[in-house]
Structures are given as C-alpha cells and as structure tokens.
Amino acid sequence: MNKKTVAVIAAGAMLALALPASATPGSGVSGTVVARGTAVEKVKTRGNAPYDVVVQNLTIAPGGHTGWHTHPGIAVAVVKAGTLTIYESDDESCTGHDYTAGEVYVDPGYGHVHLGRNVSSDVTLEIAVTYLDVPVGEAVRIDAADPGNCSF
16 A cells, blocks of 8 residues: 555544435434545555545434445544444344444445444544545445344
C-alpha cells in the first residue's frame, strides 16, 4: 500500500455512517458526510472501476440503532464517544460485540449484514466512519431485511 492510500485510510478513520434505512428503519440516528472523493489510487476493491471514499460522522441517541444494513465496500468505524454494540445477521444467538471510545470496528461490507446499537440509556454514541469502494455517487449504505435472529 502506498503512502497516499494509507493517508486516505488513516484520515478517514479519524472521521464518519448511516442514512436512515427503509427496510429496517433505524431510530435516533443522524449522519453528516464530512468528505467524499473519488480515488485514483488502488486498494483491494471489487474491480478496476473508480470508486468513492466517503467520510461521515454518525451519532446514535441513547436506545437508538442503525437498522439492518450492509455497505458496498469496507467500512472503518472509529468510536469517538459511548459504546457501539454490533449484531451480525448470521449470528443465531444474537450476541452483541461492544466497541468503546477509541476502539475501531472494521465492517467487511460486500453483503455483510449487521446492525449497530447504542444500548446506553443516557450517553449519545458518536462514531466516525470511512467507507471504501463505494460506487461513484452512490449510497454508502444498503438496507437489509430483518434476519429474525434478534428479539428487538
């Protein structure tokens, strides 16, 4: 990986997530795109087509969630405040995995369906997400149906 690619990933990891889902709507979520650019340097992606790198700040209110979704490529989420609890669609036990302030969750994207929650009753969750391999001009998030493995 060259220095420009590393710089893009590192800079993005400092910032970034989600638009409201229609298939499984989120609750208490807001996001602001901080930056977006089309990459000319190649990292491992789905092919040789140009792609966007998008950086977005996300907040999730206490008790809020993202809804079930995936991403067109890899998403690197840095937890800035609070605790991000991730649930995977293929985990029949619906076991949440916690990421606290300063920790990083790397979502593999490309159809990996998951849901992020703020299980706190009083702390707003703040996350910066960098999305890689987003088709030029397209959404960073792809809604997914509730897989039925969790009771919420």
